Structures are given as structure tokens and as C-alpha cells.
Amino acid sequence: MHHKTMVLVAPSLHNMSCSHPRFDPDVWRSMDFSGSLQATIVLILTVGVLAANMMLILIINSRKYSKYIHSQPRYLLTSLASNDLAMGFFVTPFAIIPSFRRCWPYGELLCQIQALLRGAISQQSAVILICMAMDRYMCMLHPARYHKHSSKKFHFQGCVAIISLTWILSVTLFAALALPKGGYYFNPTGMMACEPFYSHASVRILAACGFYFPTTMILMYCYGSAFHVNKLRLRKAGCNVIADPERITVTEDIAESKVLTHERRLSASASRTMAAISLGFIVLVTPWTIQEVVAACTGSRAPQPLDFFATWLALSNSFWNPFLYWLLNNQFRRVGREFISNKFFCKKSPSKPQHFVSNSSSCQIHHQQGCDFERLSEKYWGEILERTLSATSLNALQKSGSHPRMDGCNGMQRGGGCGGMHRETRDISLPDL
Template structure:
């Protein structure tokens, strides 16, 4: 009974992950008003979440449900490499988003000249390439197994198993560079952003008489701050979801991999559920996303010139 419930929960999670992120991709791709540097990063992050939900989560669900891996050693390496690649790409994208928000809120006059579509797309491509290299090189060259006892390696690589096992150095360095250091830096950036945003909000509120241009600038500033707050929540959810796994990733090699594999798999699944939560956050906090969903649901995106529909006022 418990296995049946867990299977249905995992299957529902996969469906929500794929469908939710697909809606984000369609919304940003279709509506021209959403073609901004920030949303290009959000779009790329949604593609990562979609691929993780569609290609990484199902094999894990099958392994957990059947308590065995039936897809062979090669696909196991591809599967684990893809998981590392998407996780790394996520943290890089969140880092880029935090930098984008920093310039949008703290340096609004320089933002449009410094952050443009070409720069954003170039950074997105670089992040995908670096993540792919990191994910596949480590696993296929078995750098994560260097220094481990040969007998132990044979034990963990037995038929029917597919786990990401790392030595002390690999576990520590991968966790530091993929989670702890970027997470700490992003938290510092967002704290700085919110400090500046509060000062801006206080300054606008204290100005009794505003011209039309000032009111427009104030509305734009308010929208930027709201977008920053939403993306900070996305960052927070990412850190909360992945923290248990990365704690295990550091501790497990130090205790000779004594942490139960079931617990590690559970924490891994919680980490992957971050890809499920992101589109739900967009739907809850972004009015433009809710409006886009209505247009998609009623098929209005197939009407001529629907891509120019205004989802929010400038």
C-alpha cells in the first residue's frame, strides 16, 4: 500500500513538473512582451527543469519502485551525468539571475545598456556547455571514484544498482562549487538588493508630488522589486530542496558511506522536486503568468497577433 502511494506521488510529481515548466516555456516563448533578459534566463531554467522532470526523474521512480536498476551500466552513467549537469546548470542560472536582478534594482540606469539579449543568450550557452562538461567528464572518467577501495567499488557497482558515489575530495569540491559557495554568494547579493530596494521604496513614498515620468519610473521600479522578490523565493526554495542532499554528499564519504541509500534517494528526490515548485511559484506570484495560462487554456494563443498581447502595463 505504501509503495502504491509513493509511486502515485512520484508519478504526479513528474507530470506536474513537466506540464508546469512546459507552460512557462510556452508563455515566455510566445508572448513578445516577455522577451526580456531576465525571462530568457527563466526560460532556460524552465527547460532545465522540464528535462530533469522528463528524463531524470522517471528512471529514479522506476528504480525506487522496483528497488533495482534495469537499464544497464551505460544508461546509468548517462542518467547520473545528466542529473549532475542539470543540477549544476540550475545553480549557474540562479547565479546569473541574481546578478541580473542586482543591476536591474541597484543600477537601473545602466541596466539596459549592460544587460542585453545577446549577452544573456551567450551566458546561457556557456552555462549549458560548462554544466555538460562537468557532469559527463566526472562520471565517465570515474573521477568521483578515485582513491576508493577497489573491493568497495565492485560492491557498489554491482548489477542492479545505480548510485552516485563520491570520494571525500570529489564530494567536498562538487558540493562547494555546485551549492555552498554559489548559494552563499547569491544570498549576499539578494540581501544587498533588498537593502537598496527598501531605500528606493522609501524615497518614492516620501516624494509627495510626482510627475508622470516619475510615476512611470516608480511603477517600473516596483515591478522590478516584485520580480526580484519572486526570484529570491525561487532561490530560497532551491536552497531548501537541495540542502539535505548536499549535506549528505559531504558527510557520506567521511563516514565511509554509511548513510542508508534509501535516505540519500529520498533527499535526491526532494532536490529534484525543486523543478516542480518553480512553475508553481511563478503561477502564485506572477500575474502575467496567470494571464498567459488563461490565454493558453482557452486556445487564444492560436489567434493572429496573439503574441503581442499585453500581459502587464509598462
């Protein structure tokens, strides 16, 4: 028995145009409460997407924040924020008027472009999330190889090549689906804008599952493996420290160990934030995917409030990405507050007094300025500890402290200096450890 495949036909855009006689030309008369509420939600979400992603791009590429993130995560996060920014510029604003009028006022050409961008940007964002997960997987499972072969030029070229290739593939795929006649339609219940139209239910299911399931599986595998290995590595390091506590000594390699610790802390922080962004994607897109699969299998359409909620919950992922990054990254919040206060409120951050002065012979710490050791960077902590606890540094400090007014001193006492030292020469002292 031969079964014919059901071919669906896109609804005519002319019948859904605001110029059609069945639509009231009076905008204010045609408004209702549900339409006004939906238009308000779309407007607030659009403004939030634009503001949040613009702020993320500016802060994450600022000079103050560059020391807290490696180049490749910065490129990937910038690309993801640029995609979300494009969604806020070219897709979501065009749904504000149709939200309360239930018609498309912008013409057929813009509907085609809208459908193309709606599919291509969403698919490209999913690909960037996969690239972020694979980058964190390599960084946390193979840190030596990752940092050995990483350089700014390599990272930039690799990221640009991957992002460009995936953009070309995404645009080509959805251009073939959405640009032909009948490949796009105005969705008056969910998107409130134009979307790609699939003439076969199987193609619609394949598009929804291809967008959701490969992305979800790769994200869960990469981050799950990375955090599991990192947990085992930390547990092993802790056991080694407990087994042989005498190995913890201050050596000349302390600066290098501090750098490695700092690098691992940056990698772990970036991995946690990216994992949270990926988890947010999974949570927000899951209802929309289920709705698409059920609607394609049953040949029906979800109720209008449910369709609107599921669609715009998935689109709100563009807003929650910067919010999660702000919420989970302390350094980003600190730099962000300084950036906002400087740019928008014209408040310049007070210049910090220079507590640390280093030269070849001694480390001078001025008590009059109140040196705060916790605010010194880890770069200087290694040098402070090395020079403070080194016997040769003590001898050099003792020799440099011999002054004509200090001839009566045979040695330097801890904390108070010698009794015969003149009060004006007590600039140099050792901190209590």
C-alpha cells in the same frame, strides 16, 4: 607517518541489473508497499515537472505576457525551465521502474548517460540561479545603467553566451567524472537511478559543497543587497513627496513618469519572484547537501527512507520553480488562465469593447458602453489626465463642440452640458475627477 588515502570502488552494475538471478523476474511478485509508494511519488513528480515547466515556457514567451517582463529575465527563466524540463524528460522517468524493483533494467550505457545528465543539469540550474541573482542585482542597484545598455539583441547574445559557456563547463566536468569506468553507479536507496560515483570522500564533499555553498552565498548577497537598496530608495522618495507635496503636478512629462513607474514595478515584481525561486532552491537542497557531507565524512549511508526523501526533495525543486512563479505573479496567473482556457477548453476570451477613442482634438468617452477607467492601461492614463486637466484641451474641446444646433450655448457646464444642447449631441463629456 604516512597515511594512505582510502579509494572507494563503485558497486558492479551487473550485480544490480534486473537480469541478475537474485532478482525475481516476475515484476508483480517483486513489488512491495514501500516500493509502490516510492514509484508513485516519482511518477507524480515527473508528470508535474513536465507539465509545469512546459506551461511556464509557453506562457512566459507568449505575446500577451511579453509586456509584463523584460527580455533578460525572460531568457533566464526560460533557460531554467528548459533545464527542469530536461530533468523531467531524461532523468526522473528512468527511476520509476527501479523504485519498486530495486534494480537497473536499462543497461550500462544508459546508466553512464544518466549519471552525466544528473550532475550536469543540476549544476547548470545552480549557475542560472546565480545569473538571475546578478541580473536582479544590477537592475535594482544600477537601474539607469541597466536600462541604458540593455537591448533585446544584447540581452539575447549575452544570455546565450553565458548559458552556452556554463553548459559546456558543466558537461565537461561531469563527463570527466562520470563517463570513465567506475565513475557511475546505480543508487538503489536515494536516487533510484544512476549517479556519479566519487572514488574519494573528499571529492564527494567538494562536489556537494561546490554545488551548494557558492550558489547560496551569491543568491543571499545579491537579493539581500538589491532589496535593501530598493527599500531605502522608496523611503527616500516617500520623504521627498511629504516634504514638498506641491511638486506633485500634472505636467507634460507625466507619460514618461508613468513609464518609469511601470518599469520599476516590473523590475520589483520579477525580483520578488526570482528571490522566492532562489529561496526555494536553498530550502529544498539543504537536507540533501547535509546528508552528502555527513555520509562522506562518516563513510556510511543514510537509512533508505531518509535518503530517498532528501534526494527527491532536492529534485522536486524542478516542480516548485514554476509553482512559485504562478503563486507570486498576478499577471502570470491571469495570462495563464486565459492560455489554459483557450488551448485546452476551447474558450475564447470575450472581446472587450473599445471604451477609449483618441484623436487629435478630443477624447471621446461613451457612457452607453460603461467606461471602466481601472482597466485602461497606464499608457492611456497619462494622456487622459493630460488632456482632461489641460486648459488648452478644454478650449479645443469647447470649440469642437460648437455645432449649428449648439449656437445658443455660451459655455459648457460640467457634467450636464448646456441647457439648449440637443440630446443627440451629448456624446462628449468630461469624467468627474
